[in-house]
Amino acid sequence: MRIIFILTVVFVIGITATIxxxxxxxxxxxxxxxxxxxxxxxxxxxxxxxxxxxxxxxYSDLVKNSAFEYSxxxxxxxxxxxxxxxxxxxxxxxxxxINKINPNYLSIEISQNGEWVEISxxxxxxxxxxxxxxxxxxxxxxxxxxxxxxxxxxxTLNGKIGAENKIKNIGPVWKKYQITLTSxxxxxxxxxxxxxxxxxxxxxxxxxxxxxxxxxxxxxxLVNMVKALNPGFVRFPGGCFVNGNTLDNAFNWKDSIGPHIxxxxxxxxxxxxxxxxxxxxxxxxxxxxxxxQPVFVINPGMSWQGSKDVQIxxxxxxxxxxxxxxxxxxxxxxxxxxxxxxxxxxxxxxKPFNLKYIEVGNENVGQDYYERFEMFQKAIxxxxxxxxxxxxAGANYTGHDFDEAWKWAKNHGVDIVDEHIYASPDWxxxxxxxxxxxxxxxxxxxxxxxxxxPWNSQNTLEAALAEAAFMTGLEKNSNKxxxxxxxxxxxxxxxxxxxxxxxxxxxxxxxxxxxxxxxxLFSNYRGNFILQSSISNNDYTSDDNNYKxxxxxxxxxxxxxxxxxxxxxxxxSNETCQINxxxxxxLTGNGQIITLTSDEPVTSNIPFRGRMxxxxxFENPTHVSxxxxxxxxxxxxxxCTLKAYSLTILEIExxxx
Numbered sequence: 001m002r003i004i005f006i007l008t009v010v011f012v013i014g015i016t017a018t019i020x021x022x023x024x025x026x027x028x029x030x031x032x033x034x035x036x037x038x039x040x041x042x043x044x045x046x047x048x049x050x051x052x053x054x055x056x057x058x059y060s061d062l063v064k065n066s067a068f069e070y071s072x073x074x075x076x077x078x079x080x081x082x083x084x085x086x087x088x089x090x091x092x093x094x095x096x097x098i099n100k101i102n103p104n105y106l107s108i109e110i111s112q113n114g115e116w117v118e119i120s121x122x123x124x125x126x127x128x129x130x131x132x133x134x135x136x137x138x139x140x141x142x143x144x145x146x147x148x149x150x151x152x153x154x155x156t157l158n159g160k161i162g163a164e165n166k167i168k169n170i171g172p173v174w175k176k177y178q179i180t181l182t183s184x185x186x187x188x189x190x191x192x193x194x195x196x197x198x199x200x201x202x203x204x205x206x207x208x209x210x211x212x213x214x215x216x217x218x219x220x221x222l223v224n225m226v227k228a229l230n231p232g233f234v235r236f237p238g239g240c241f242v243n244g245n246t247l248d249n250a251f252n253w254k255d256s257i258g259p260h261i262x263x264x265x266x267x268x269x270x271x272x273x274x275x276x277x278x279x280x281x282x283x284x285x286x287x288x289x290x291x292x293q294p295v296f297v298i299n300p301g302m303s304w305q306g307s308k309d310v311q312i313x314x315x316x317x318x319x320x321x322x323x324x325x326x327x328x329x330x331x332x333x334x335x336x337x338x339x340x341x342x343x344x345x346x347x348x349x350x351k352p353f354n355l356k357y358i359e360v361g362n363e364n365v366g367q368d369y370y371e372r373f374e375m376f377q378k379a380i381x382x383x384x385x386x387x388x389x390x391x392x393a394g395a396n397y398t399g400h401d402f403d404e405a406w407k408w409a410k411n412h413g414v415d416i417v418d419e420h421i422y423a424s425p426d427w428x429x430x431x432x433x434x435x436x437x438x439x440x441x442x443x444x445x446x447x448x449x450x451x452x453x454p455w456n457s458q459n460t461l462e463a464a465l466a467e468a469a470f471m472t473g474l475e476k477n478s479n480k481x482x483x484x485x486x487x488x489x490x491x492x493x494x495x496x497x498x499x500x501x502x503x504x505x506x507x508x509x510x511x512x513x514x515x516x517x518x519x520x521l522f523s524n525y526r527g528n529f530i531l532q533s534s535i536s537n538n539d540y541t542s543d544d545n546n547y548k549x550x551x552x553x554x555x556x557x558x559x560x561x562x563x564x565x566x567x568x569x570x571x572x573s574n575e576t577c578q579i580n581x582x583x584x585x586x587l588t589g590n591g592q593i594i595t596l597t598s599d600e601p602v603t604s605n606i607p608f609r610g611r612m613x614x615x616x617x618f619e620n621p622t623h624v625s626x627x628x629x630x631x632x633x634x635x636x637x638x639x640c641t642l643k644a645y646s647l648t649i650l651e652i653e654x655x656x657x
Contacts, residue, residue, distance in 0.1 A: 024576045026536045029554045031583030035530030036479035041232035043523040046485040048239030050270045053490025056124035059277035060219040062209040063121050068104040069265035070273040083115025098174050106204040116197040125494040126189035128508035134212040138178040143170050145200030153193040188508040206261050216285050221510050230523045233293040236283045240269045242297045243304040247311045250299045253280040284353045300361035300372045322379045359390035365401040388415040397421045409443050420449040425466035428452045432473035438480045449487035459500040459513030461614040465570040468518045468647045469551035511621030527555025527564045563652040569642045581636040586655040593629045597646035
């Protein structure tokens with residue numbers, strides 16, 4: 001039997017508590033005593049190329065394997081020929097290759113009139129086409145014998161053509177050709193078609209197709225989803241992606257800048273080929289667009305430590321790794337007259353990017369890591385003392401290695417320690433006070449990766465509310481925790497490797513999960529000072545686990561002069577609460593209520609039966625999403641009923657505190 005709860009939020013503004021027969025809680029907010037200042041970088045995002053989140057996702061090239069450099073050089077391409085004297089192959093003859101970085105090219109030879117070759121690429125599970133939209137096709141080509149033209153088209157797999165054109169006057173040296181195609185059809189299963197029918201030889205490389213609407217080669221709908229989060233920082237480009245399975249495929253920022261034809265294709269840590277289409281420069285442009293502080297993660301001279309065959313650069317060979325980090329900071333921050341600053345300026349950005357944070361390593365631990373971190377620390381502190389370094393506490397958030405990492409960090413003047421937490425919703429609900437005991441005078445904390453992982457490994461409302469409860473503790477301790485980011489951010493559902501994730505998409509659609517909306521609300525409704533507060537009757541113990549009935553945080557936004565109250569009720573029953581604003585308050589009487597919940601509770605077979613199992617889908621992308629309601633006649637005493645399974649935010653306008 002499926003039980004549907006019909007739940008209604010009731011806010012009674014300025015009416016005494018006697019209207020409620022039995023108030024469950026009284027939340028008292030002290031307006032005269034400001035608590036810790038909230039870090040402007042508290043809530044941010046973490047981007048890594050996992051789940052094809054960047055290659056085939058954020059990177060908006062619709063062609064798969066554009067440079068023919070994948071492990072299977074013909075991966076993504078379909079070849080059709082007509083005639084017995086036709087040759088089509090991926091070659092890498094040095095005298096013909098465009099460069100040493102991308103030596104492969106497609107060689108096509110036609111010996112007789114009437115013969116032809118057609119190649120096609122359907123991208124990452126179909127190229128999305130939209131009627132009236134334009135697409136920019138670019139490719140490099142050269143000939144040995146004359147050829148008249150290249151026919152290019154956009155169409156569907158069943159043969160319907162949506163756009164077509166020709167590239168003419170192909171010459172004997174490599175040259176980039178570019179044309180615009182406007183689609184007359186809409187399809188999520190399209191393909192790019194190139195056809196050749198002239199006698200002669202032609203060589204092709206770097207065949208790319210970008211939607212004309214993009215942000216520096218980034219997929220616009222994904223960029224807009226990220227922008228809505230209003231992140232305080234962006235941690236990039238990984239993750240294990242930075243470590244590499246071996247040092248050969250560890251991320252090298254110098255390989256990621258400049259023309260795409262000069263960027264290599266490498267094997268991604270997560271098991272697929274990627275082309276550095278989005279590199280350091282594009283990430284910095286994205287941070288600037290988001291008005292977010294860049295946090296770049298560098299390899300510490302060690303491959304992924306989870307492997308029994310971890311590779312470690314000898315200490316005597318670490319100099320070039322340290323110098324690479326110094327060059328990176330110069331590229332991002334130095335004047336355009338400097339060596340690497342001039343490279344940045346040549347790419348179109350003479351103004352520095354203001355990089356303030358470098359993370360050395362990802363989930364690294366142990367003496368080998370400590371020794372190498374210290375080398376980076378000494379060199380960077382000496383040349384760029386304003387850049388703060390972030391130190392890894394390892395892959396686990398407890399245990400011997402974790403404790404030893406913190407001990408080393410405290411003894412060696414570390415600025416910030418990065419903790420990663422992947423755990424059950426129960427853990428997050430039980431550990432909202434984790435950072436209460438951390439030393440205010442010690443290294444600050446970045447929770448660089450965290451996510452609640454429910455029983456079905458999906459982005460349920462249950463998981464999102466557990467994360468919200470945990471985030472109230474992060475906000476209360478913002479004098480210790482200066483950064484936190486959910487992970488991973490992207491999941492291309494056609495290539496999914498890891499769940500849960502913040503944003504789910506396919507080749508044509510995107511939606512935010514319940515966790516996405518929690519991040520959005522906490523980031524957009526964040527004060528800059530904690531208001532001290534307390535609540536009555538809030539302890540809750542079950543199955544020997546200590547929980548809270550309600551999880552809350554109160555703050556003040558001095559810019560907008562708003563009091564912000566966030567309350568999480570992750571349980572299956574409504575809770576009544578009186579909110580008393582004590583102190584010198586000058587209210588305008590206006591405000592707003594934001595609620596995140598679902599009207600379809602689903603019983604699940606996990607320790608707390610009855611928790612919300614609701615999710616968002618492509619068919620119903622906003623099933624769990626915030627509702628907004630303006631309120632008036634707000635006074636210093638507010639009675640409310642908090643929905644079961646909900647995050648509620650009160651934004652109360654003042655004339656200033």
